Amino acid sequence: MVGKITVITGPMYSGKTTELLSFVEIYNIGKKKTIVFKPSLDDRYGIDTVATHTGFQVKAHRISKSDEIFDYINEDVDAVFIDEVQFLDVQLIDIVKKLVFKGIDVFCAGLDISYLENPFETTAKLLAIADEVIKKKAVCEKCGEHRATYSYKIVPNGGEIDIGGKDKYIAVCRECLRELKNL
Ligand SMILES: [Zn+2]
Secondary structure (H helix, E strand, O other): OOOOEEEEEEOOOOOHHHHHHHHHHHHHHOOOOEEEEEEOOOOOOEEEEEEOOOOOEEEEEEEOOHHHHHHHOOOOOOEEEEOOHHHOOOOHHHHHHHHHHOOOEEEEEEEOEOOOOOEOHHHHHHHHHOOEEEEOOEOOOOOOOOOEOEEEEOOOOOOOOOOOOOOOEEEEOHHHHHHHOOO
């Protein structure tokens, strides 16, 4: 049996990690062997945790390159979960394909587009090969409607990849984005 590829995407604050971890929970309840990864953005390695806002948390391996995933894979693994895939190199696509041919289910979560509205290449390529795509929405910071699909940067400095939270980004809907950008 081959595995399946599920990609969870959307803007910041749309609950991607929570959705990812809800699948970890499902596999854990089924006594399946799961393994969770997240990119190391600051040269810290080892075990970290990934947590939802509701307090459910799991251990995650920090990796700086996609192929490090293989260092942790053995025959027992049923499902692999990768958070923040937009920060991993595009080699991840080949690795995901290899994992599913080993019979492993793969779940990826990550931003689809940058605040400059450019697709993140790794996420985009994963979306193209996914069996299932879950596109999440956030609550728009401007109008309060649950239809935000954009991460809008509220501070002017920094490059396209500029790690931050509420201090730097808000989630907005397309209509509010148009107003913010005076289009
Ligand atoms: Zn709005």
